[in-house]
Amino acid sequence: MYHDEVTTKEPMASVLANNPDIYFVPPKRSSEWGQWEFRPGSYYDTTTGAKHPDWADVDLPIATRDIDRLRRDFVRWGYCKIDGAIAPDRVEMLRDRVLAQAEGERLAGIAQKTQSGQNINCCVNKGRCFEQLIEQDPDLVQGGPLIEQLVDEALGKGWICASLIAAISLEGGVPQALHQDQGIAPDSPHPLTLNLLTPLTDIDETNGGTLLIPGSHRVLTDAMRSGEPVGVLPPAINLDAEAGTIVMIDGRILHSTGINHTDTPRIVMLNGMQIDALRQQENWMLSVRPDVLERASDKLLHRMGFQAVTYGQTNEGHGFGATGRPGEPAGALVEFRLASDRGDYVRVGELGPDSSPADLAAPFTLREVVGRARAGGRSAPLGIGASGVRNESAPTG
Numbered sequence: 216m217y218h219d220e221v222t223t224k225e226p227m228a229s230v231l232a233n234n235p236d237i238y239f240v241p242p243k244r245s246s247e248w249g250q251w252e253f254r255p256g257s258y259y260d261t262t263t264g265a266k267h268p269d270w271a272d273v274d275l276p277i278a279t280r281d282i283d284r285l286r287r288d289f290v291r292w293g294y295c296k297i298d299g300a301i302a303p304d305r306v307e308m309l310r311d312r313v314l315a316q317a318e319g320e321r322l323a324g325i326a327q328k329t330q331s332g333q334n335i336n337c338c339v340n341k342g343r344c345f346e347q348l349i350e351q352d353p354d355l356v357q358g359g360p361l362i363e364q365l366v367d368e369a370l371g372k373g374w375i376c377a378s379l380i381a382a383i384s385l386e387g388g389v390p391q392a393l394h395q396d397q398g399i400a401p402d403s404p405h406p407l408t409l410n411l412l413t414p415l416t417d418i419d420e421t422n423g424g425t426l427l428i429p430g431s432h433r434v435l436t437d438a439m440r441s442g443e444p445v446g447v448l449p450p451a452i453n454l455d456a457e458a459g460t461i462v463m464i465d466g467r468i469l470h471s472t473g474i475n476h477t478d479t480p481r482i483v484m485l486n487g488m489q490i491d492a493l494r495q496q497e498n499w500m501l502s503v504r505p506d507v508l509e510r511a512s513d514k515l516l517h518r519m520g521f522q523a524v525t526y527g528q529t530n531e532g533h534g535f536g537a538t539g540r541p542g543e544p545a546g547a548l549v550e551f552r553l554a555s556d557r558g559d560y561v562r563v564g565e566l567g568p569d570s571s572p573a574d575l576a577a578p579f580t581l582r583e584v585v586g587r588a589r590a591g592g593r594s595a596p597l598g599i600g601a602s603g604v605r606n607e608s609a610p611t612g
């Protein structure tokens with residue numbers, strides 16, 4: 216019925232057809248990437264905007280705390296730079312933790328090697344500072360409130376975190392292929408996902424500053440909406456930013472990890488954010504350590520997706536009628552996960568008129584969670600009452 220629509224490879228099909236240099240097979244060319252020099256028109260052997268002949272005279276985003284400038288930069292170019300979002304002492308603490316964790320994972324034989332270096336996944340389990348980074352806690356991220364305001368404006372309130380990954384580029388690595396993070400709805404008129412890139416080392420053209428094509432989010436969206444192929448794109452630049460800047464990039468912009476030509480590891484934290492209707496990158500529901508969950512604030516739980524909404528992530532029906540706000544008992548899911556960890560999660564199974572009194576009176580975790588939520592009294596209506604009767608918020612046929 217919708218064969219053409221569901222199988223389309225656009226916009227990337229025409230991006231690659233009309234800009235063939237964007238496509239490469241990294242392992243075959245790994246030896247070439249070490250011989251870096253700027254090549255005009257290249258997407259990978261490039262330089263910063265200020266040094267690039269095609270971009271030097273263009274008013275590209277600048278590092279600033281002026282919210283109007285940040286808004287304009289983000290809409291026009293698909294990225295903006297929040298100056299000094301993390302203070303130097305906090306940057307150092309984060310960097311030390313990332314480097315120690317990277318070494319530990321290598322020693323444990325579980326490091327995730329990438330074509331550019333090494334990634335550390337599910338950072339929330341690997342240091343209190345990462346919990347704060349996901350929360351944009353002002354104790355760690357002094358620019359947190361400004362950033363949250365910008366994310367509210369870009370995604371709408373209620374957004375959640377897709378994942379938090381430390382991306383380390385190492386000498387000898389190759390660039391990642393240019394791509395869009397937002398893998399769905401490339402014709403959406405506004406981003407459904409964005410990424411908060413936090414360099415923990417200064418980044419530029421020498422050490423793998425993130426490659427991006429300024430303004431490409433608009434070019435690709437406009438092509439999709441008009442039904443036309445994407446034409447010849449402008450060249451990419453290397454992002455340059457001081458450590459502690461937070462660079463917010465639109466999920467639709469073409470970008471990738473750059474090449475590190477130095478012998479010092481380049482670290483960028485990738486903190487994806489998205490509307491809450493999308494599936495998250497990290498499966499927090501399964502992966503987060505129990506002790507992290509037990510100490511997690513309402514805000515951190517919400518950001519990791521532990522607050523159900525009527526249309527998403529309800530657990531045995533708990534969450535119907537919930538609005539998804541942090542701390543809302545009607546949608547809180549963490550108790551189910553903790554019960555599962557303890558080995559005493561009792562799920563509702565087959566029941567009927569012939570069920571024994573013991574079966575009917577079983578200590579269903581659902582009953583306990585709903586009961587506690589009701590006792591909390593903050594938030595009716597609940598999806599399923601203790602009596603087992605669905606209320607009006609539950610979906611009907």
Ligand SMILES: [Fe+2]
Nearest residue numbers: 395396470471
């Ligand atoms: Fe990406």
